[in-house]
Amino acid sequence: MRIEIKAPEVGESINEVTIGKWLKKDGDFVEQDEIICEVESEKATLEVVSENSGQIKILVKEGETVPIGTPIATIETDAARPQKDSKVSDESVVEKTVDIATKTAEEHKLKITPVARKIIQEKKIDEKLLARFSADERITKARLEELLKDQQNDALAAQAAEFKEDEERTKSAQPSGIGRKERRERMSTLRQTIARHLVQAKQSTAMLTTFNEVDMSEIIKLRQEYKEEFLQKKGVKLGFMSFFIKATAQALQEFPVVNARIDGEDIVYHEYVDIGVAVSTDRGLVVPVIRDVQNLSLAEIEREVARLAAAARDKKLSIEELKGGTFSITNGGVFGSLLSTPIINIPQTAILGMHNIQERPVAIEGQVVIRPMMYLALSYDHRVIDGKESVQFLVRVKELIERPIRLLLDV
Template identity: 55%
Template sequence: MAIEIKVPTVGESISEVTLVKWLKKDGEYAERDEVIAELESEKATFEINAEQAGAVKQIAKEGDTLAIGDVVCSIDTDAPKPAAAAPTAKPAEAAAPVAKVATEPAAAPANVDVKATPVAAAIIADKKIDSKKIVASGENGKIFKQDVLDALNNPGRNPAAEMFSRNDRPEKLSNLRKTISRRLVEAKNSTAMLTTFNEVDMTAIMEVRKKYKDKFKETHSVNLGFMSFFTKACCYALQKYPAVNAYLDGENIIYHDYCDISIAVSAPKGLVVPVIRNAESLSMAGVEAAVVDLATKAKNNKLTIEEMTGGTFTITNGGIFGSMMSTPIINIPQSAILGMHNIVERPMAINGQVVIRPMMYVALSYDHRIIDGRESVGFLVTVKQLLENPSLLLFGKDPVDALLEL
């Protein structure tokens, strides 16, 4: 009996998806619940599983755009399960690198599946070369000694590629990239966006990290990064200036009594913005753990739609790519976004003396329809003060002011 595997419903606003990759070949046997293909919607990448065990009959092709409910493939549940393959002896060439040096019995090619001559395989193992970066000149992709030497002498360059090529390569926009493009243009055209800047002396934070990073990791099993400091500072500033944590809905302004912080993450298929829920209630370790979890899921294309929707404010860090200053675009329907940048040692005038300090420019882009200059500048100054005096993050303001309820 053949059963049909259809595109599932993945969200109220999503009507079509793209078949990104088949994980099971046409005719290949799949166990029940085994992943057989990857689909991509305008918001996330997700997997479809075999509902029953059987042989997969591909109907859609990689790159096809499918509507919700379309048939992706069928599964022949009457197909016999293939017998497990008996282990086979390794070819002599695969064993050659191991026997090459008696004092290094563990040496092996970087990729045991690669087709290579014994000499080429030995060099690959000795130099720990990624065989995928080697251009094979032999028949059926076989790698020769000269191919490996070319890769060593020309790292990062394909020696077989045509010089001064003028080829054009059309590539279809993914659903995710289409959505990113549409939302960015919509944000520019539908908001009265303005950006205000300030600079933060990162000396105090860097000293705290240097002093406590080892103990912090030992205690909480996560690294102490900059994101937790910025997230906590933003949460206090958002509570002090609620307009920055609000959005415009028709003739109403919707204020949030919580801080769901979106963090911009560069994923393999484009920029995604997963959300840290109730960040104002999390500890520093809780924020760091959430960042690691979301970033790992983004890297592996495992984020769900729920994890990428509903944020109230966004933080983006262009500094990891070396950006000195930028004007980040609002993540609609939110009303503001904070841009972090790289840390640069610069001469600063401190108490009449010129000293070198690690400085970071920060930028706040905001919707001027909701947020006035007072709120935007006040928000950014508050973030600056909290970051330059990390002890204030315990109460969100000066401890004496908190004690005296000032």
């Protein structure tokens, strides 16, 4: 029986994926639940597993982009399972190593202690190294470790000599004077998809950005006073992000149009708050989603943020964790950004940008004082959200952050 493996769904509004890497070759026998390839979208890199055992036939090459649901491979479930005697098992490798060590020891009449023999087995020490010992020398753990250290130093010295030789060769090949070099590097498939998605967002929305600033004094004071007790009782650190997510969720319920989306000629209002939080990884930006934020406490939000961020960096986010989202938050402040205009994550209609906290002089009750201030930016789709609503929404977030007791009292 022939089973099709199709390009998986990777999130709302994502219509295509790119085959990043095949982990199996055409014609290989794969086991059920075995990872066969990686697919990439602008949100994440995901692993595709085989739901059946059988022989694989690859239909789409690495680097090709295909629509969601396109067959990328087939599994012939009636194919015969290959015999395992064609490959050498780990156990046989270990046995072979032990045999070599024993044979070498016998040929040179070496004496090996039991502990040293175990090291030979675990580290698979080459027989040529054992031959360095004299016939009347006892091979102990200390002598083996000394030998291995000498071998490592020899390898490093050889590597350094090779590097120096390459460096001299490069210098001699360069013309004198200041060089004017260029380096061309092909964009990764993930970066290409991100680029297409961002351009689409700019071209398909009437995007504007409104700004405000927030005094972080009260939140900083609250964190300093209760961070140890919070960690001890809740088992998670109290950060700034949970306050902003909680404040945003409350403001979205008061201004539901900011939590809506366009579907054709309709505006779809969500009676729940699912907030996507942008996470930077070594492969690009991903936006996992925290569900039903309106029902979560600060501690529950902190746990979910930490869990999703770790999963994103370890490439373990599931498709469900990337789907949907009614609003997004991005924090450029962790990289030192003072002010920016974030791009809407379509089909959402707005995104909140957090920035770096800086001490600045501000006027309070006729006095100039120094306060820790943060600029906030709300990018929004003007087709749905009017300027009045966008400003009022951002002012409400500012009020909740500057007086965090409101978040706890829901006032």
